[in-house]
Amino acid sequence: MTLTRTQAVALLEAHDLAPSRALGQNFVVDPNTVRRIARLAAVGPGDPVVEIGAGLGSLTLALADTGAEVTAVEVDRHVLPVLREVVADAGVRVVEGDALELDWAEVLAGHPSWTLVANLPYNVATPLVLDLLDDVPAIGRMLVMVQREAGERLAAEVGDAAYGIPSVKVRYWATARLVGRVSAEVFLPRPRVESALVEITRRDAPATAADPERLFALVRAGFGQRRKMLRRSLAALVDDDAFTAAGVRPEARPEELSVEDWGRLATASPG
Numbered sequence: 651m652t653l654t655r656t657q658a659v660a661l662l663e664a665h666d667l668a669p670s671r672a673l674g675q676n677f678v679v680d681p682n683t684v685r686r687i688a689r690l691a692a693v694g695p696g697d698p699v700v701e702i703g704a705g706l707g708s709l710t711l712a713l714a715d716t717g718a719e720v721t722a723v724e725v726d727r728h729v730l731p732v733l734r735e736v737v738a739d740a741g742v743r744v745v746e747g748d749a750l751e752l753d754w755a756e757v758l759a760g761h762p763s764w765t766l767v768a769n770l771p772y773n774v775a776t777p778l779v780l781d782l783l784d785d786v787p788a789i790g791r792m793l794v795m796v797q798r799e800a801g802e803r804l805a806a807e808v809g810d811a812a813y814g815i816p817s818v819k820v821r822y823w824a825t826a827r828l829v830g831r832v833s834a835e836v837f838l839p840r841p842r843v844e845s846a847l848v849e850i851t852r853r854d855a856p857a858t859a860a861d862p863e864r865l866f867a868l869v870r871a872g873f874g875q876r877r878k879m880l881r882r883s884l885a886a887l888v889d890d891d892a893f894t895a896a897g898v899r900p901e902a903r904p905e906e907l908s909v910e911d912w913g914r915l916a917t918a919s920p921g
């Protein structure tokens with residue numbers, strides 16, 4: 651069971667609701683798209699799945715159809731009654747709350763490893779993914795839909811044009827890849843941009859044992875002056891001996907360094 655565009659429009663009208671721009675409410679109203687997302691998430695009977703921003707419940711229903719145990723988080727108290735109505739017979743647990751402030755340990759208690767599957771609110775998608783990687787180890791895997799450019803940044807590898815601070819942050823914790831594109835046509839209302847599906851799989855341990863505070867201080871300083879050589883942008887933080895010890899060329903630009911390179915640089919220049 652999923653939700654069609656006609657059904658979604660009827661639900662919004664019946665509850666006198668208009669999609670909220672501030673909450674990034676672009677609902678997916680295409681059954682094929684939500685089924686495709688559920689398939690790409692590769693979840694099945696009994697798997698603990700958490701969805702952030704369940705909205706009207708179209709993706710929620712597709713996830714529940716796989717037999718997964720779905721916990722659906724939603725912040726909008728106007729949309730929540732509709733969500734509860736839509737998923738009433740689907741065996742879904744609905745949690746009211748702001749994903750940026752939830753007590754995740756409490757919400758995810760009971761299972762050691764969850765898959766997050768979500769069409770994320772675009773305005774908070776990147777910080778949310780990065781915060782969950784930092785703070786919520788119980789989320790072991792993510793399949794998230796985000797704006798295409800945000801997706802390219804999250805999944806970028808060293809040397810890619812989109813490689814930046816979020817890419818290094820993701821790679822510190824996980825591996826990541828773009829697994830699909832989604833046209834604006836499948837949303838209500840239609841956003842101006844395409845979307846991307848990104849799969850993120852948490853590593854057993856961070857990619858480097860370097861002190862993360864130092865590592866990301868260097869990353870921020872380097873990408874803060876992206877066009878400059880690291881010798882210039884990191885002048886106050888890393889001396890020539892440290893570049894040599896880390897095996898990193900001082901003439902390099904920040905996008906040329908993998909997370910492991912940043913880690914060696916951090917260890918060689920502990921501050």
Ligand SMILES: C[S@@+](CC[C@H](N)C(=O)[O-])C[C@H]1O[C@@H](n2cnc3c(N)ncnc32)[C@H](O)[C@@H]1O
Pocket residue numbers: 673674675676677678679702703704705706707708709710723724725726729747748749750768769770771772774
């Ligand atoms: C892009 S819509 C996706 C809705 C639905 N999953 C779908 O695919 O049609 C994002 C949803 O996230 C909700 N949302 C926005 N900010 C949130 C937050 N901080 N915590 C939880 N949900 C949030 C919005 O109310 C909205 O329902």
